[in-house]
Amino acid sequence: MASYHLSVKTIKRSAGRSSTAAAAYRAGERIECQREGRLHDYTAKRGIAETFILTPENAPSWAQDRSSLWNAAEERETRRNSVTAREWELALPSEISAEDRSQITRQFAEELVSRYGVAVDVAIHAPHREGDQRNHHAHVLTTTRKLEPEGFTTKTRVLDSAKTGGVEIEQMRGVWAELQNHALERVGEVERVDHRSLEVQREEALSQGNAPKAEELDRDPEVKLGPAANAMERREMRAAEREGRDYEPVTERGRAVHAARHTRALFAEMRERLELARDTYGAEREAGQGRVSAGLAALKAVAAKERGARAGPEYIRERLTWVVGRSKDRDDTPKSERRNHTRERLKEIMDRDAGRDGQAAVHKLVGHGDPELDEYTGCDAGQPYVNERLKDLLNKPREKLEIENARDQEKNQEVEKDRDIDRGATYGV
Numbered sequence: 001m002a003s004y005h006l007s008v009k010t011i012k013r014s015a016g017r018s019s020t021a022a023a024a025y026r027a028g029e030r031i032e033c034q035r036e037g038r039l040h041d042y043t044a045k046r047g048i049a050e051t052f053i054l055t056p057e058n059a060p061s062w063a064q065d066r067s068s069l070w071n072a073a074e075e076r077e078t079r080r081n082s083v084t085a086r087e088w089e090l091a092l093p094s095e096i097s098a099e100d101r102s103q104i105t106r107q108f109a110e111e112l113v114s115r116y117g118v119a120v121d122v123a124i125h126a127p128h129r130e131g132d133q134r135n136h137h138a139h140v141l142t143t144t145r146k147l148e149p150e151g152f153t154t155k156t157r158v159l160d161s162a163k164t165g166g167v168e169i170e171q172m173r174g175v176w177a178e179l180q181n182h183a184l185e186r187v188g189e190v191e192r193v194d195h196r197s198l199e200v201q202r203e204e205a206l207s208q209g210n211a212p213k214a215e216e217l218d219r220d221p222e223v224k225l226g227p228a229a230n231a232m233e234r235r236e237m238r239a240a241e242r243e244g245r246d247y248e249p250v251t252e253r254g255r256a257v258h259a260a261r262h263t264r265a266l267f268a269e270m271r272e273r274l275e276l277a278r279d280t281y282g283a284e285r286e287a288g289q290g291r292v293s294a295g296l297a298a299l300k301a302v303a304a305k306e307r308g309a310r311a312g313p314e315y316i317r318e319r320l321t322w323v324v325g326r327s328k329d330r331d332d333t334p335k336s337e338r339r340n341h342t343r344e345r346l347k348e349i350m351d352r353d354a355g356r357d358g359q360a361a362v363h364k365l366v367g368h369g370d371p372e373l374d375e376y377t378g379c380d381a382g383q384p385y386v387n388e389r390l391k392d393l394l395n396k397p398r399e400k401l402e403i404e405n406a407r408d409q410e411k412n413q414e415v416e417k418d419r420d421i422d423r424g425a426t427y428g429v
Contacts, residue, residue, distance in 0.1 A: 004180070004193035005091035006173050010083045011141075019085035019141065020070045026123040026139040027051045031067045035074045049136075050102055050124040054109045056117050059147045063119050070121075073143050076152040086142045086159065088112070090176060092124070094134035095191070096183045104179040105138045111175055116156045117146040128234075170195075190272065213271060229253045273302050 011017050024031040024040035028048040032039045055063045062068040070085070077084050090108065092101040102124060109120040120142050127135040144160075145152040158164045177195040184192060205213040233254045240247040249255040277298040284294035 003091060004177060004195055005089070005137075006176050006195065007089045008169055009087045009089065011085035011087065012081065012083050013077070013079075014081040019073050019143075020067075022085060022087065023066055023070045023121055023141055026125075026141065027066060027121070028123075029066060031070065033074065034071045047126045047128060048123060049098065049126045050122075052106070052122050054106070054113050054120045054122070056113055056119070056147055058149045059119065060149060060151065063147060066121060069119055069143075072152060073119075073145070076145060083144050083160075086144055088140040088142065088172075090138045090140060092136035092138055093180055093184060093189075093193075094136055095189045096187050100183050100187070101136055101138075104183050105140070107179055108172075108176055109140055111172070112140070112142055115172075116142070116159065117148070118143045118156060119147045190275075191268070273305075276305060277302050 011019050011022050018033055018036060020031050020033040020036075021038075021040045023029075025042045025045070028042050028045035028051075030039070030041040030043050051066075053064055053066065053069065062072070073084055088108075090105065092105065096104075105122060105124055109122050112118065112120050120140060122138060122140050124138045125136070127133045143152065145155055147153075159168055173195040177193050181192045205211075229251045232251055233249060236250045236254075237247050249258045280301040281294045281298040284297045285291075289297065
């Protein structure tokens with residue numbers, strides 16, 4: 001499932017950090033810090049998929065060397081509490097190829113260069129061999145000063161200011177979301193990422209009448225594990241794998257993250273089924289099919305996709321409820337002043353079957369003799385066709401009709417007898 005992450009951090013001297021050390025660690029290289037006289041050697045580091053440096057046009061050639069670039073950045077700052085670098089941490093979609101991940105990361109880095117005139121040092125990391133194998137990510141280090149032909153010049157105050165910094169970062173978050181979504185679309189992925197807050201996304205979903213998506217977004221942001229909890233969870237994962245048992249989180253943060261991811265996966269699966277059913281229903285209605293036939297086609301589409309994993313009674317009842325409610329909105333045919341007996345009959349059947357096997361409602365709708373849908377709903381093959389079953393569905397059952405007709409005849413005979421008696425009394429018979 002595609003997820004969005006972009007965070008911005010600063011490399012501060014006041015925190016005991018240096019840009020030379022940060023660059024060496026992220027790129028897995030050996031850099032000697034001339035200001036501190038220290039050697040940062042991370043050449044043994046594993047999991048580095050790609051590194052590259054981008055600079056503005058007409059920048060000096062020495063900026064392409066990682067050691068020269070960051071030593072120059074350190075030398076340009078003279079204060080003890082200077083910020084010598086800024087780090088943009090990006091989560092890369094696992095659904096796309098390594099080449100596509102490299103491409104969108106490069107495009108994001110190019111946007112930083114053109115927008116702020118800084119040098120950008122990129123390191124793309126592969127997932128940790130013992131962690132989540134979807135965790136492709138990139139570390140993008142940028143200088144805090146513009147890089148021009150004469151070297152580093154003015155500070156990028158637009159990112160430092162309290163008034164403009166937040167706005168700029170939010171705009172770059174939008175750029176990163178757009179790059180990812182274009183890449184996902186190119187490979188045919190349905191999922192999309194969104195850089196906005198959960199609250200903003202939820203309000204938009206509600207305004208569009210998308211209740212399932214709004215419910216999915218009604219949650220707290222996912223908690224970040226952190227290095228200590230992450231190490232504990234990895235050890236537990238390895239132990240569970242060795243012992244052949246299911247992994248259960250051992251830390252409070254681990255449990256929160258595990259539950260949040262599981263919930264998101266369930267909502268995503270539900271939304272995918274709903275979208276498939278809605279699209280199928282709409283296509284069938286546009287093709288001239290009635291509500292019931294279109295609803296059956298929607299159920300059949302979901303059945304074909306979910307073959308082998310049968311849906312439970314509650315799931316089927318939800319789909320029927322959706323068909324009933326959706327038909328009111330999607331039906332653009334002329335309507336009379338009469339009540340919609342079809343929809344009312346469907347509701348009556350589902351209400352009556354509540355608490356029992358929810359598939360009973362589908363039995364009343366199905367009957368086309370299609371083995372694929374019969375397998376999904378549990379119906380036997382060779383049932384009456386839809387037009388025959390609609391007599392039972394949309395009207396009263398035949399047995400009930402016969403009983404009521406007999407009662408009506410008896411009442412009519414009694415009425416006629418009473419009338420004959422009254423006539424006899426009147427005329428003296």
